[in-house]
Amino acid sequence: MEWEFIVLDWFQSIQNPVLTKILGFVTMLGEAGWFWILLGVLLFISKKYRTCGVALLAALLLDLVLANMILKPLVARPRPCWIRDTVELLVRVPGDYSFPSGHTMASFAAAGALYFTKRVWGYWAMVLAFFMGISRLYFYVHFPTDVLAGLVLGLLCGYLGALFMKKARNTKFGKLYKEGLEHGEEKCL
Known part of the structure; x- marks a missing residue:
């Protein structure tokens, strides 16, 4: 665990107002997963991208x-x-446990689902997810292994979410849904 504190202390050493502002915004996007939930809902209500949602x-x-x-x-x-607890935090102290990083895991779950359904969007989402994980280290609220576990488990959830959608499309309901779409409307999977 000592090596993890070395990594976290390094992030403390590079803190500056510009990075704090940028990474503060990124970490705020991950609060309760609201950004990813909103994106999923917006995709879901669009017939064109419903399977991605x-x-x-x-x-x-x-x-x-x-x-x-x-x-x-x-x-x-x-x-x-x-x-x-002597480290001065630039964000509020979280009340739940550390492993895995929820911000990171949710971000990589969403990014993974996008990657496995709409590859180009997935690449961009992966970039945001990567910085989400970095922000959690920068703000001293997660250990590096929490973030790494969030990355791996999040990608697994993303893969399973995409797999679920692919399987659902092959059910009776999924076939009826596809018949109702005009040719070329479905842009995911």
């Missing part, structure tokens, strides 16, 4: 169950800012 929302649902309901309480890892 369903895959993204399914990935986020898997993420919620796995990260917040199972892993965080099970592992019960204290946050670095709880252990080293």
Whole structure:
């Protein structure tokens, strides 16, 4: 665990007002997953991109169950800012456990779902997800292994969300849905 504090202390050493502003905005996008949920809902209400929205929302649902309901309480890892409470935080102190990083996991779940359904969008979402993970280290609220686990598990949730959508399209309901679309409207998967 000591190497993780070395990484976190390095992020503390590069803090400056510009980075704090940028990464503060990025981390705010991840609060309660609101940005990704909103994106999923917007995609879902669009006939053209509905399958992307369903895959993204399914990935986020898997993420919620796995990260917040199972892993965080099970592992019960204290946050670095709880252990080293003398570090001055630039964000509010989170009240839940550290492992895995929820911001990172939700971001990579959404980015993964987009990647596996609409590859170009997925690339851009991966960039945002990467900076989401960096922001959690920068603000001293997660260990590097929390962020790494969030990345891996998030991508798994994204893959499973996309897989769920692909399987759902092959059901009776999915076939009826496809018949109702005009040719060329479906832009995902």
